[in-house]
Amino acid sequence: KAGVTQTPRYLIKTRGQQVTLSCSPISGHRSVSWYQQTPGQGLQFLFEYFSETQRNKGNFPGRFSGRQFSNSRSEMNVSTLELGDSALYLCASSLYPDTQYFGPGTRLTVL
């Protein structure tokens, strides 16, 4: 069974721009979560979607948003990019709420 896939793998943007990242979960998984990883803050939870509904949200500003489609694929969007948004963005999917399986991540660099 194919794992979690994320596109693109690398992205370079400039301040003020917006970006959309995509995540395809493992087949049959209905829950998708997003995390931000930075050297200073570590791994932080952004949000979780289940059956197209946001089930949990972390402590991030409204510039960070997401959505989930009927096929469980998910996108996250960051508007008005700041330098501090440079990070590895990880997507994870799960069949049941207990175990998250992670994708390879999207490395976002904001210049």
Add this chain to the structure above:
Amino acid sequence: AQSVTQLDSQVPVFEEAPVELRCNYSSSVSVYLFWYVQYPNQGLQLLLKYLSGSTLVKGINGFEAEFNKSQTSFHLRKPSVHISDTAEYFCAVSLGSNTGKLIFGQGTTLQVKP
């Protein structure tokens, strides 16, 4: 609120020696516990998990962990490490039912020396 503390930011060890990576958590409710490994420029790979039942959990690559409720710990161990085990290791907790939200520790870098 839940929190996770990984007590060592870096652990250097010689090849074939045993290793223990320490993890303590804080929670007022029952939690699920996980260890993930991250190799350079990759995502997180699940090593093992504790959901319920036996407190000694065996995972992939020869790793195991023991859940200690009284000490709120979930330390990761391996009896003999290899160079290929060099990576960053993350301990995480979740509240389990009805949420996939994970709270991570800050990570421990395991450096295996020849």
